Amino acid sequence: MGPLLDELRAALGDDAVLTDPDLLRAHQRDEADLCAAGTPLVVTRPRDTAQVAAVVRAAARHGAPVVPQGARTGLAGAANAVDGAVVISTSALTTILEIDPVSRIAVVQPGVVNAALGAAVAEHGLWYPPDPVSWESSTIGGNVATNAGGMCCVKYGVTTEYVLGLEVVLASGEVLRTGRRTVKGVAGYDLTRLFVGSEGTLGVLTEVTVALRPAPAESLTMVAVFPGTSAAGAAVAEIAAQGLSPSLLELLDQTHLRAIEAYQPMGLRRDAAALLLAAVDTGAHAADDLAALAAVCTAAGADEVYAATDAAEAAALLQARRLAHPAMERFAADTYPDGNGGLVIDDVAVPRGSLAAMLDGVARIAAECDVPIGVVGHAGDGNLHPNIVVDRADPASLDRGRRAFDEIMRLGLELGGTCTGEHGVGLLKREWLAEEVGPVGIRVHQAIKAALDPTGLFNPGKVL
């Protein structure tokens, strides 16, 4: 193994080739609980495309797998290391290369943090919409690799809608440029979107060209409190059926409401079965739009509907929603002390018309499998995160959690849904991907993987 490290040090310099055991351990995994992770041989921090290509070439020569990592905030294990891997960290690829306000594009290196891009383009009156909950720490490269979603996607779309072009280092060490800088373009196969969401299995991103929008309108925010989750689901379906277009439509169930209040009191009603958090862009119709949303929620059975009185209250409501994940982690830790509480963060999307059925089904599955499951999600997209609480020290609890996870996946597919709305496949859902796309679909996936990465250099074991 000496020669590989020597080659890497010669190409990148000693300070970008890291083998400290503590650091290697820190780079073993992303934020997915209960996924396998190995120990990398080395973590590299290349500073430009040529250095990335040098790392890929050296790893390929020595038969060492390559695992790309951004901020490791993923939730499916897609960034987890395997033993002996060469990790390519994008932490030294953090330059915003260009912002063009007329063509409304930005060109960035993959290690740029989502929030940093947002702040930079805001200075030009522009906006990069995709807003995963991890936006303050996750990177554009990671967002692209997982096709990240977020809260504003219900109106403004997910990451792939904003990626115009990519630069990618291939398994051969060659540098591929895909896509364009123009609004439209149909020159050849859509290689850009083949790489978006491919979770590091086809190449290493070294540059991303994204489309921007004009700065968002201010929004009006409202809350609807429901005595039952399926009533909230029915309200979401009716909102869609009426052609309303909220800029945000999130759901929090009682488990999450209580977990958030325990984690950090935000004034949410702990007795509510479910809460819908909605917003509309301002404009002359905003008050009417909000009233229409409120009317739908009331008709669907909400027992309280109220609007945020000011921007501070609206921001607090969004912040409460963003606390769902850490609050549930705390809830799991409180439920099973001594560090044994674990959280399986699921991610299923169904057609909006099936949202109520999915919510009812998750409640049934939680009861049948005897595990606590809280549900939070991007209700307006039909995208739910049933979060399953398990005791890692208790094999029976882990089994029940796994059974609940599988039942949720099965129900999602039965309802015409997908096994992952935004978190990706990673290690967590390989079997369910196979179930969803079927044997022909898997063969096509494998054929494309083999065409681009014939030796299986990149991120082995992920997705397929």
Place this chain on the structure above:
Amino acid sequence: MGPLLDELRAALGDDAVLTDPDLLRAHQRDEADLCAAGTPLVVTRPRDTAQVAAVVRAAARHGAPVVPQGARTGLAGAANAVDGAVVISTSALTTILEIDPVSRIAVVQPGVVNAALGAAVAEHGLWYPPDPVSWESSTIGGNVATNAGGMCCVKYGVTTEYVLGLEVVLASGEVLRTGRRTVKGVAGYDLTRLFVGSEGTLGVLTEVTVALRPAPAESLTMVAVFPGTSAAGAAVAEIAAQGLSPSLLELLDQTHLRAIEAYQPMGLRRDAAALLLAAVDTGAHAADDLAALAAVCTAAGADEVYAATDAAEAAALLQARRLAHPAMERFAADTYPDGNGGLVIDDVAVPRGSLAAMLDGVARIAAECDVPIGVVGHAGDGNLHPNIVVDRADPASLDRGRRAFDEIMRLGLELGGTCTGEHGVGLLKREWLAEEVGPVGIRVHQAIKAALDPTGLFNPGKVL
């Protein structure tokens, strides 16, 4: 070849296996002028997915190439037959299988005409936005295969933004299902968008699931008349820079204005160098938005700006824009009589900031190459159609036209653009695709083609 036809007749019935010479001739080509076309052995009209798979399997067994065809309204030769081909026409695959107003999706067979889908979803208060000029005759399958654009794309996006899932018959005869019925989904590689825009080279579409939007708002329409084309281009850049969001922003140059007026008088100013046609969605800010567009155009040098006084005038202006193509064909026929007038319909997209430079460049190229070139296009997207008029009977004219075409492509790439904004590569732009994506890009294209269609069964000679 007898056995192949016998197999096809056995699988589809005699009435769906057509060998009449006149009909074979009619299926030789799409609407692209000056592209090579062969004579198919047979035109098949399968009625369901199993019949499409049967045709593909039979053709593969006999080593006959397969060319899928929709309405043959394409403009790059992508649907042109090759000698001995088995054409798969989607003309008997015209069923709208499902419209779901709550989940806002439709599922259709590929031969459904764009306008027919539009009419069907309008009954549910819904809208399928992509609106190529050919919308009254072109099919959803063809729109997907070419990733068709249109006039509303400047605000609402092109075909690929609306395709959620596909059913595709592969070269093996297997049936692949891609994508989903949900708003969001990241399960595996984005195979859906790999097939969108692949111009029939990777498989035969048999079913398309599209996303729908609520019915569009009414719009307000305006016209700005410019004494120079580059001033119109500058106005478009400034509209983008100011963050304005017109729902339509089209450009017609003097050649087109005069051609349209000669073809069908619509009251357009024949003395204008260029005309911008813009619209905004109604709503409380519509009048302000229109005034802002008008102010930008005036500041950029427009010598007349006026709003359509009513819906009828607005519709007439859109109709005038839609006449650009037949009017230019007439203009070419009038310029070189005896059926010798030909039109090379080009399609280049540049970043909006480079639109004025592109317009100036096309004028320079027309003068240098001594060929008439009219420019029309989706200015708001930076997508222009320079239409080059040639005398098919005069090799020197054809040479000059070809030189102008190449110069336009070269300039488009120099300005950071793409060789095709919406018409596709087909036969017309294979060399320019290679120029645009480079040798690594072409190798990746070839690797993907080989992975999905190892014997080169589908649409040989197109794109690559």
